[in-house]
Amino acid sequence: RVLRNSCGPNWSQHSGLHGPTSGNRRSFHSWLKGSINDILLPIESYHLYDPFGRRIKHETRFNYDRIPAVVELCIQAGVDLAEYPSRRRTEPIRMMGRKIIDRGGFVEECKPRQLVDSVSSIVDLDTHRALERFPPPEGSEVPRIAQKTVDAYEKVKWGVRKLMRKFTVKACGYCSEVHVGPWGHNAKLCGEFKHQWRDGKHGWQDATVDEVFPPNYVWHVRDTKGPPLRSALKRFYGKAPAVLEVCMQAGARVPDKYKPMMRLDIVVPESEEARLVA
Numbered sequence: 001r002v003l004r005n006s007c008g009p010n011w012s013q014h015s016g017l018h019g020p021t022s023g024n025r026r027s028f029h030s031w032l033k034g035s036i037n038d039i040l041l042p043i044e045s046y047h048l049y050d051p052f053g054r055r056i057k058h059e060t061r062f063n064y065d066r067i068p069a070v071v072e073l074c075i076q077a078g079v080d081l082a083e084y085p086s087r088r089r090t091e092p093i094r095m096m097g098r099k100i101i102d103r104g105g106f107v108e109e110c111k112p113r114q115l116v117d118s119v120s121s122i123v124d125l126d127t128h129r130a131l132e133r134f135p136p137p138e139g140s141e142v143p144r145i146a147q148k149t150v151d152a153y154e155k156v157k158w159g160v161r162k163l164m165r166k167f168t169v170k171a172c173g174y175c176s177e178v179h180v181g182p183w184g185h186n187a188k189l190c191g192e193f194k195h196q197w198r199d200g201k202h203g204w205q206d207a208t209v210d211e212v213f214p215p216n217y218v219w220h221v222r223d224t225k226g227p228p229l230r231s232a233l234k235r236f237y238g239k240a241p242a243v244l245e246v247c248m249q250a251g252a253r254v255p256d257k258y259k260p261m262m263r264l265d266i267v268v269p270e271s272e273e274a275r276l277v278a
Helices: 069-077 139-164 231-236 242-249 256-262
Strands: 044-046 066-068 094-096 099-102 169-172 178-180 204-206 217-219 239-241
Touching: 044 069, 044 178, 066 069, 069 139, 069 178, 139 242, 217 242, 239 242, 239 256
Parallel strands: none
Antiparallel strands: 044 066, 094 099, 169 178, 169 204, 217 239
16 A cells, blocks of 8 residues: 555654644644655656757747656657657767857757557556556566566666766756756746746756656655554654565565665664663
């Protein structure tokens, strides 16, 4: 069972939520049934036919499609999707510092090609109501699927890291906006800290892997049938990406690099013993 901000049937009783109505709930979370978008956070970016072409302006932002940032990164790296064409250059771009001397001229964007099949290849990447579109697996297949999911998660993260060394990705230093390209767009959509001073413009900087493919960290639940996690003992609990926590509870092996984060070697004391622990 997956709940937002926690994994497992024994949802946590942490009182660390700060929001507009947190006082009425004494800072306790209001739990809802989670979805795949709570496990893999959807980070989207604008699709560009030519990353070195005209920059996206605030007035023209609706002329561009929004697709997952990982998909856009793969398209610019050479993956061909008929729905999202991309310009392939045969001559290198000439630059002097950050100034482009010769970009090969502007070209008209190609319109998406009509697919012969009625089902688009990008539909498989859509996570909307995925639990209703796919039947549940057999009980005997769950551990195998969980292990394949962990392996795929690590492989995708490794691939994103390798691609980001070759292709520039920008991230806003104030919000979660990501742009795949040599420079950010000019859409004034940032509403974070002091956005009025910046007229809503993003503060672009080089992105990290966790900004393009973010892990949603959740508390590690050692015993899914045990008592709920308590706020007084949270310094003894570990954390893990939600994908790994779900897969581990389904029977997958935990990669060694996540074990220190999950604090598997820590003995969680009783509530009465917590104040005696140094």
